[in-house]
Amino acid sequence: MRKAGGASSRPPFCPDGAAAAPSRGHNGSHEGGPLFRRGRRSQQDATLPSPGGARQPRRKGVILQQTIQTTPSQERETALLVSVDTGEFDAEASLDELEDLARTAGAEVLAQVVQKRESPDKATCIGSGRLEEIAALCESHDIALIIFDRELTATQLRNIEDATGRRVIDRTTLILDIFAGRARSAEGRLQVELAQLQYLLPRLTGQGTALSRLGGGIGTRGPGETKLESDRRHIRRRIDSLKRQLTDVQRQRQLRRARREKDGVRTVALVGYTNAGKSTLMNALTDAGVLAEDKLFATLDPTARALKLPDGRQVLLIDTVGFVRRLPHHLVDAFRSTLEEAAEADVILNLCDLSSPDAAEHLEVTKSLLEELGCGGRPVIPVLNKCDKAPDALLPEAGRGAVRISALTGQGVPALLQAIAAALPPDRRRVRLLLPFSQGGLAEQCRREGMVEQEEYTPEGVRMTATIGLRLLKEAEPYLLPNEKPGDQKPTQIF
Template sequence: MGTRRESAVLVSVEFGNRKGPQLRTASLARSAALLSESADDSGLDATATRSFDFEASIEEFRELVLSAGASILAEVVQRRPKPDPATLLGSGKIDEIHGIVASSHADVVLFDYDLTPTQLRNLEDLLPCRVVDRTQLILDIFARHARTREGQLQVELAQLEYMLPRLTGRGRSMSQLGGGIGTRGPGETQLETDRRRIQRRLLQLREELEGVRRVRAQQRQRREAVPVPAVALVGYTNAGKSTLFNTITRAGVLESSRMFATLDPKLKAIQLPSRRKVLLSDTVGFIRDLPHTLVTSFRATLEEVQKAEVLVHVRDCTSPMQEEHKAEVEKVLGELDVLSTPRIEVLNKIDLLPEKEREALLASGAVAVSGKTGLGVEALMARLDQALVADPIVEQRFQIPQSEGLVLAALGAGALIREREFDGNLVRMTVAGPASLIGRYRRFWKS
């Protein structure tokens, strides 16, 4: 895309009489009040609720576009009973978009919808610029943020799987090398080669990623040889996972308000209040209608989620769409077959709530934190201690000779000393710590 930011016309669509979810946060109550100042005092009607849901989706789409590095020239909204199978939109709306593009010299029209190959081809024939749908836009953002070789392979695999059924008749967008949003990543392989060459490249990518997966499995086996439970942060994109990860681990990973800033997983060992160690991982954020090709392609990365003993679901408590975001995260967790994994729901960004709401949330017993300020993080660590069952905390009496300095040091570093007394050359103490550590020194147990 070069240094010049691409200019885009955004198209958002709503079909049928879709009713948005009944969102129950305090933030929604404030937003709903703004939307219905002239409405009846008894509450928000179905139309207003649906309108709010659609408006929130449009706002999320804007954030996606900005994350892709484009500038927004104009926005177009289409509401109709059902999509046109040939062009998605009605002919009048297409004429309107054509006029906007022609007068503004926009580079691309971005649709907040997944277009079929036929719709994409027809729209490119009717409009004087490139057309990119929601999935292609998300893939482009992933391509921008992939830093490791593994991440780049995963993005390219997803892009080619998306592009393969759309090769026929792509016209303008297929004739440009790296010409902007939707063309970033595999380059010429994506754009102008035949299906057989793309199939060969897909096979090669899958083999390379399988190699990455084997290496990751070997690394995990080495970690599991010394039992250290794994905990994964999951959540909707921009829920504040990386900020919370940094506060807990002081790892200094990238924090950004842009979507999908974290693409390659980060792992770091941390110590819980019980003194036992766990491996904490920061993972890619989920989003509404996350392309299935990405979930499949990022299998190696998302294995950190699949192998975790506990999932920490980080939620933005200030978002008016947090219940919908929770449902989308759970949908992806279902695809990964980890819905049965123990999960801690964490309400993040409480520092942005009014003081009374913040105090009420903390008093309710919810795990509420501020990844930015560290408020509530100690309570989260204690909750993690309770949730981990693979290497449970046990309490044991020991009688250890003072000459066993290494044993005393290991227990002091990895467990909590409840009581300790000295009797000649012996140290008698009560210790609470991980069963794996306590069992290692069974010969010094005192019944």
């Protein structure tokens, strides 16, 4: 058993009375029972040594040799992850993602429990015998928090808390908690609060200690206790108020989009699985200075920056919130006005981490959510990021037109810019102009927003051959040379 030196005091996120103490190792076996395994970040390997010394891969339904970290971080709340594997999704991959989510929220994952069942138990989600084992594991290792990798009912939450004496949250609560901690804008906070209240409303009756856990700990950020009284009518009134405020926000976004369309501004949306590198790519393309961390949901509030393409066009690049497996529908509904920025974009970049073993699934998750948002028919470019970490990786599921890049090193970025330009609707035209010297500002606009091929100063003014957008063309129309009058040519795409 690995030991760490130093005594451990109660982490600040732990509820009163849940002091963390040095924990003891846990070894055992249970034929056909659940899978016990330590958190991926507590130990370097999750394989069982064979008699010959070679490592064997872990197998579902087998208890692995357990070595739990004896002294958890003083800054983190100790947690146990629980998954009920019914075969409807990849339980192991989902549990690994849950560990990343828990780590992002500030938890120290000490162990994981997986039980294979045909369906979750209606009363406790997991079997009663396994629940006793979980209670004993939490007691022996002083684990303060139990996180289930599926949404729990109010009855299940109450029964599990009663049986274990520990705080219990589910995957949805954990994700909502992370969002609550990351929301910075007024709109983001409104959206998170709406999602939390919609989730909590059906769980108020008979929830037992659930409301008391708003006092502190992972899964408790967001609406305070004064906003979560047991009066359902009060909660519904608050939900209605939040929806009205978000409707106003949505209306403002629609007006901004209408102005952009009127001005001929094209938009490109960055979407993709969380932690795929969207913010890093945003910074690489636009020097936006967006926070880029190796954490899930590091970016919550959308960011928009101007981006100039190789053909001279300027577009608006929008960074959006990341997606995960089984994204809670409460969040999709609450963040619909934000996600519509992607749905209404002229081109969508579906970014995925090529170095991830789950890259194909991540692409599919994003694709499904885009379809749910009504993005069908819009150009989508699969962008395979982090190719510097996986130079030989192939991803046939990305299909034709996928672009391999490294947002960190810049590899492949020029090809991505060319692909964006090619995917945008045709809205530019190659023209010849004679701009009088009094129109110096218009000439400068052509240089800044278009591609100037030839420029000559004459006594009459500046003679220019350039490819410019249709909006700028309207301003320059009086100065078109005779054979360049509108109707002489159709708008063409220049690459």
